[in-house]
Amino acid sequence: MTNSQLYETIYKRKSIRKFDMTPLDAAVLTDIKNHTAEIRPLDRKIKCEFVYLGSNDIKNLLPIKAPHYICIYSEKTEGFLTNAGFLLQQMDLYFSANHLGSCWLGMAKVAGDIPDKRNGMEFVIMIAFGKTTEPLYRSNVSEFKRKNLTEITNLTDCKELLEPVRLAPSASNSQPWYISGSKEEIIVSRKSLNIIMAPLFNKMNQIDIGIALCHLWLSLEYHGLTPDFAWEKVNVPKGYDYMTTIHVSESR
Ligand SMILES: Cc1cc2nc3c(=O)[nH]c(=O)nc-3n(C[C@H](O)[C@H](O)[C@H](O)COP(=O)(O)O)c2cc1C
Incomplete structure (x- = not known):
């Protein structure tokens, strides 16, 4: 699976909530696990682990039952939620590109004998x-329910580069990202939350930003550009909180 294939999947993927409960073949699961070992983190210093569970090992308030679940456990350190979103979105795209249904589950927890902490890390x-027997793909980007590009950026010369960010999935489809700066120095921020919304969305929106950064990375790479992610705390538009700066250079 190449990053170009993951990039192309961005334009057609969708969340799948109805699954065939037949477990996947062992060989398919092995390929998935091998792929997990290859994906790129946003921050290599953050210790993470992936754990695969079945439907008896999780509890979810919503009636979404699947034969398999991939969980990420992470060290709880600066940027760990964004890093988790960046990593697992690569798996979401990988599933879709391999004709499997997938859905992020923000409300589900591990259950029964499965610990929510392991090796100094916590379940995220x-x-x-x-x-699935559902149609896996959207046939046109107009089927994505998303904000317009002008609502998520003030950059006017990056339409193609930023379209994958616009199409990114997010918890409750909240789309909290905003892109400013310039084509060479992209600044990513997220919508500030008020005291009522913060308990509901603070965790999920940081994961959402990681998802958007994954799409942006794939887009930059697809267009022959190399991103260098940095945390520089620069000014962002009013109503947004700074997340990341991306220094963009031409790939050699
Ligand atoms: C971090 C995160 C958490 C999510 N949690 C749930 C969930 O608990 N239940 C659910 O049905 N969908 C969940 N979703 C899926 C979103 O509702 C979905 O991605 C969004 O509405 C956009 O639709 P699409 O993925 O089909 O493009 C979640 C998505 C993300 C990114």
Whole structure:
């Protein structure tokens, strides 16, 4: 699976919530696990682990049942939620590109004998995956329910580069990202939350930013550009909180 294939999947993927409960073949699961070992983190210093569970090992308030779940456990350090979103979105795209259904589950928890802490890390979030009989893909970007590009950026010369960010999935489809700066120095911020919304969305929106950064990275790479992610705390538009700066250079 190449990053170009993941990039192309951005334009058609969708969340799948109805699964065929037949477990995937062992060989398919092995390929998935091998792929997990290859994905790129946003911050290599943050210790993470992936754990694969079945439907008896999780509890979810919503009636979404799948044969498999991939969970990410992470060290709880600066940027860990964004890093988790960046990592697992690569798996979401991988599932879709391999004709499997998947859905991020922000409300689900590990259950029963499965510990929510392991090796100094804590459970962060999971994605349900498996075969589906539902249509896997959107046939046109107009089928994505998303904000317009002008609502998520003030950059006027980056339409193609930023379209994958616009199409990124987010918890409750909140789309909290905003892109400013310039084509060479992209600044990513997220919508500030008020005291009522913060308990509901603070965690999820940081994961959402990681998802958007994954799409932006794939887009930059697809267009022959190399991103260098940095945390520089520069000014962002009013109503947004700074997340990341991306220094963009031509790939050699
Ligand atoms: C961090 C995160 C958490 C999510 N949690 C849930 C969830 O608990 N239940 C659910 O049905 N969908 C969940 N979703 C899926 C979103 O509702 C979905 O991505 C969004 O509405 C956009 O739709 P699309 O993925 O089909 O493009 C979650 C998505 C993200 C990114």
